[in-house]
Amino acid sequence: MKAEIIAVGSELLTPDHSDTNSLWITQKLNEAGFQVHGKTVVGDDAEAIADRLRFALARAQLVIVGGGLGPTEDDVTRPGVARALGRRLVRDTALLEELRARFTRRGYPWGAPQERQADLVEGAEVLPNAVGSAPGMWLEEHGVHVALLPGPPAELVPMFESEVMPRLQRLGRGRRLARKSIRIAGMTESQVDGCLAPIYRQYPQIQTTILAAASHIGVRLQQWLAPGEPPAALEELAGKIHAALGSAVFTEDDEPLEEVVGRMLRESRRTLAVAESCTAGLLGGCVTRVPGSSDYFLGGILCYSNDAKIRLCGVPEELLRAHGAVSAEVAEALARGVRAALGSAIGLAITGIAGPGGATAEKPVGLVYVGYADGAHTSHQRRIFSGARNTVRERSVYLALAFLRSRLLAAEEAPS
Amino acid sequence: MKAEIIAVGSELLTPDHSDTNSLWITQKLNEAGFQVHGKTVVGDDAEAIADRLRFALARAQLVIVGGGLGPTEDDVTRPGVARALGRRLVRDTALLEELRARFTRRGYPWGAPQERQADLVEGAEVLPNAVGSAPGMWLEEHGVHVALLPGPPAELVPMFESEVMPRLQRLGRGRRLARKSIRIAGMTESQVDGCLAPIYRQYPQIQTTILAAASHIGVRLQQWLAPGEPPAALEELAGKIHAALGSAVFTEDDEPLEEVVGRMLRESRRTLAVAESCTAGLLGGCVTRVPGSSDYFLGGILCYSNDAKIRLCGVPEELLRAHGAVSAEVAEALARGVRAALGSAIGLAITGIAGPGGATAEKPVGLVYVGYADGAHTSHQRRIFSGARNTVRERSVYLALAFLRSRLLAAEEAPS
Numbered sequence: 001m002k003a004e005i006i007a008v009g010s011e012l013l014t015p016d017h018s019d020t021n022s023l024w025i026t027q028k029l030n031e032a033g034f035q036v037h038g039k040t041v042v043g044d045d046a047e048a049i050a051d052r053l054r055f056a057l058a059r060a061q062l063v064i065v066g067g068g069l070g071p072t073e074d075d076v077t078r079p080g081v082a083r084a085l086g087r088r089l090v091r092d093t094a095l096l097e098e099l100r101a102r103f104t105r106r107g108y109p110w111g112a113p114q115e116r117q118a119d120l121v122e123g124a125e126v127l128p129n130a131v132g133s134a135p136g137m138w139l140e141e142h143g144v145h146v147a148l149l150p151g152p153p154a155e156l157v158p159m160f161e162s163e164v165m166p167r168l169q170r171l172g173r174g175r176r177l178a179r180k181s182i183r184i185a186g187m188t189e190s191q192v193d194g195c196l197a198p199i200y201r202q203y204p205q206i207q208t209t210i211l212a213a214a215s216h217i218g219v220r221l222q223q224w225l226a227p228g229e230p231p232a233a234l235e236e237l238a239g240k241i242h243a244a245l246g247s248a249v250f251t252e253d254d255e256p257l258e259e260v261v262g263r264m265l266r267e268s269r270r271t272l273a274v275a276e277s278c279t280a281g282l283l284g285g286c287v288t289r290v291p292g293s294s295d296y297f298l299g300g301i302l303c304y305s306n307d308a309k310i311r312l313c314g315v316p317e318e319l320l321r322a323h324g325a326v327s328a329e330v331a332e333a334l335a336r337g338v339r340a341a342l343g344s345a346i347g348l349a350i351t352g353i354a355g356p357g358g359a360t361a362e363k364p365v366g367l368v369y370v371g372y373a374d375g376a377h378t379s380h381q382r383r384i385f386s387g388a389r390n391t392v393r394e395r396s397v398y399l400a401l402a403f404l405r406s407r408l409l410a411a412e413e414a415p416s
Numbered sequence: 417m418k419a420e421i422i423a424v425g426s427e428l429l430t431p432d433h434s435d436t437n438s439l440w441i442t443q444k445l446n447e448a449g450f451q452v453h454g455k456t457v458v459g460d461d462a463e464a465i466a467d468r469l470r471f472a473l474a475r476a477q478l479v480i481v482g483g484g485l486g487p488t489e490d491d492v493t494r495p496g497v498a499r500a501l502g503r504r505l506v507r508d509t510a511l512l513e514e515l516r517a518r519f520t521r522r523g524y525p526w527g528a529p530q531e532r533q534a535d536l537v538e539g540a541e542v543l544p545n546a547v548g549s550a551p552g553m554w555l556e557e558h559g560v561h562v563a564l565l566p567g568p569p570a571e572l573v574p575m576f577e578s579e580v581m582p583r584l585q586r587l588g589r590g591r592r593l594a595r596k597s598i599r600i601a602g603m604t605e606s607q608v609d610g611c612l613a614p615i616y617r618q619y620p621q622i623q624t625t626i627l628a629a630a631s632h633i634g635v636r637l638q639q640w641l642a643p644g645e646p647p648a649a650l651e652e653l654a655g656k657i658h659a660a661l662g663s664a665v666f667t668e669d670d671e672p673l674e675e676v677v678g679r680m681l682r683e684s685r686r687t688l689a690v691a692e693s694c695t696a697g698l699l700g701g702c703v704t705r706v707p708g709s710s711d712y713f714l715g716g717i718l719c720y721s722n723d724a725k726i727r728l729c730g731v732p733e734e735l736l737r738a739h740g741a742v743s744a745e746v747a748e749a750l751a752r753g754v755r756a757a758l759g760s761a762i763g764l765a766i767t768g769i770a771g772p773g774g775a776t777a778e779k780p781v782g783l784v785y786v787g788y789a790d791g792a793h794t795s796h797q798r799r800i801f802s803g804a805r806n807t808v809r810e811r812s813v814y815l816a817l818a819f820l821r822s823r824l825l826a827a828e829e830a831p832s
Contacts, residue, residue: 012455013452013453013455014442015442015443015446016625018434018436018438019434020434022434023431023432026429030430030431036429037429037459037464038458038459038468039457040456040457041454041456042453043454048454051475055471211432274718278704280700280701280703280704280713280716281696281697281698281699281701282697282701283697284692284696284700285695285696285698285701288697289805291771291773292773293720294720294721297696297720298721298724299696299717299718299719299720299721299724300696300697300717300718301715301718302690302700302716302717302718304700304704304710304713304714305713305715305758307714307759308714308715308758311758311759312717312728312758341728342721342724343723355707356707357707389705389707390705
């Protein structure tokens with residue numbers, strides 16, 4: 001079934017704001033069996049809203065209108081929709097009293113502009129707003145369904161989940177888009193595609209997309225299912241992909257890599273310290289995005305200068321001279337050094353050339369070494385990343401986390 | 417004059433991709449005197465493209481269509497536009513030869529799909545593509561102008577700048593939106609508004625917007641100017657704002673705070689080291705986003721655990737016991753300690769409670785202390801931020817940079 005999304009708001013027609021609701025709405029519509037055929041942004045202008053709604057009504061079975069339901073002068077979705085449908089606006093006295101009580105209880109101003117929030121398009125069902133004041137509406141016109149929703153995501157999302165989704169599932173009659181998401185660490189996009197293409201090509205009914213993010217390679221599987229059809233092929237393909245990639249798969253729940261690694265550290269009761277040269281804090285910042293990371297993260301050293309590498313991480317000056325700061329030897333020495341300095345179970349280090357400056361004949365921009373040290377074992381990984389300074393730095397952080405994860409997995413298999 | 421933007425691409429109707437070109441295009445249109453009245457996203461479907469283009473042609477003086485000009489089967493903007501205008505597609509033989517030469521020179525495949533890139537909508541002017549293969553087109557239909565542009569920003573932006581912008585400036589006949597942007601550090605949004613409202617209310621012809629970003633408070637001034645009208649009122653208001661806020665203004669060129677502070681450090685030949693508790697690397701990561709920051713940034717210590725504060729930053733254990741890790745005393749001790757550990761001119765420290773855990777009766781989530789130390793001077797700032805864990809951490813970073821900037825400004829005024 002076809003759906004259209006209309007976002008209302010003059011600010012969405014400036015260079016400063018884009019419509020972000022529609023991505024989330026699209027996902028929910030897909031889940032309920034609707035495909036989005038068009039998206040439109042229109043300003044706070046009742047006639048323009050009416051104009052674009054008429055266009056959408058003639059082309060879709062469902063129209064989602066977001067925004068313009070607030071109490072201010074420029075919130076004109078209500079009159080715009082009434083005009084498009086040739087219906088009146090009717091003030092709902094029960095709703096009016098409810099809103100008045102709510103506003104006065106909170107000490108908010110109450111007057112004619114606020115009262116307009118109790119105006120309903122004739123024939124509309126009210127969609128209660130659990131979070132804010134503007135109620136939504138559900139309408140039907142010649143078999144086309146229309147949902148009017150508040151613009152702020154904090155109000156739109158819960159209203160969509162509790163009020164719109166059940167109605168869509170009835171309309172969709174069980175047809176839906178089933179999805180699976182698989183995230184992979186420590187492989188490149190072309191390695192993943194080379195490994196998986198012979199497998200997913202056997203499932204032409206499933207749309208397979210490989211997406212390269214800074215933190216991982218993602219594989220997305222999508223399949224439209226008929227009412228009552230189980231996602232058996234999807235599960236089968238996901239299983240084969242998992243079997244082919246093995247432990248490179250780190251989540252099927254869109255969990256960030258730093259959370260997965262954090263849980264492994266917590267469960268194995270190992271503590272972590274980091275030494276960062278070119279990333280200068282991004283790895284520590286990433287590890288500690290996870291609430292409760294103080295259970296396993298002790299701290300680290302930002303050894304941006306060579307002097308800091310020597311003084312704080314105990315890297316021998318001869319080693320720096322012999323191999324350079326960006327080298328396997330120094331990466332391993334930094335990992336060992338930061339482990340000793342912070343008294344952690346594991347030391348993890350990054351040294352590299354983020355650019356744009358700093359390259360030499362042998363060492364190009366994008367060259368990165370990651371070092372790992374625990375009591376028993378020291379090792380490193382080398383990679384040359386393409387991209388600008390901050391792309392190289394971000395990828396280095398996730399290379400380090402992927403490397404740490406592979407070492408933790410190895411330790412699980414062969415406990416020392 | 418009214419403009420409409422149409423973005424073509426089925427991927428823009430999925431939950432994974434949004435149309436990002438239109439923000440940039442809007443800014444350029446505004447500069448040339450056009451206001452965007454509507455934006456639409458449509459899939460790779462010639463009839464749907466024609467349908468939405470007809471709608472836009474009836475409502476605007478200018479329509480910008482982006483995407484769908486490539487060589488693949490699903491690039492159908494050309495036939496869609498031809499259908500909307502009731503014109504034929506005509507293969508341009510000179511363009512065909514040029515494209516063929518280009519493709520074969522680079523070893524790319526050449527065949528019927530690629531040949532379609534030489535098809536022009538009858539009556540179109542070619543807009544040369546300096547970067548990619550798909551040429552753009554410029555059309556006129558009953559006084560409405562239409563630009564067809566490639567979708568990838570790397571191709572769209574230079575084509576817009578060199579080919580579309582001069583045409584728009586002729587059409588706009590000198591009417592334009594003039595803009596000024598002012599960024600402020602170390603003040604809250606309501607402080608800025610309280611200070612500026614009496615000033616900007618005297619300029620009703622100028623649209624003044626105050627935006628709170630994590631790194632700063634921004635003030636944007638916008639004014640539509642008639643042909644030949646100088647931006648005198650805009651300059652006057654900007655001058656009054658600058659005078660009212662004084663040194664709290666850190667840029668009128670949208671320069672990030674970390675660049676401004678970096679330049680001050682370089683110019684004053686001072687080096688910096690950071691000690692980070694709750695931010696755990698975000699400050700170091702931010703300072704080193706600036707290429708060449710190794711000129712003044714030596715490194716730092718991520719003292720997430722108390723033990724790290726004691727061992728690596730030399731914070732006395734008694735101080736931690738007496739005041740707690742999140743205190744003015746410890747913030748200052750960390751700044752002094754990291755300065756000594758790295759041998760820098762300045763030490764800058766952050767300690768706080770990012771949440772969701774860690775609060776006590778006296779110390780709420782969001783409480784942050786920033787410490788500063790140079791040879792002559794030690795001081796701190798205290799703030800309670802609202803927001804989730806990573807909001808608190810991000811704001812703490814910019815509080816620290818704003819504090820550092822204020823100390824560097826003070827040092828400029830009274831050199832020690």
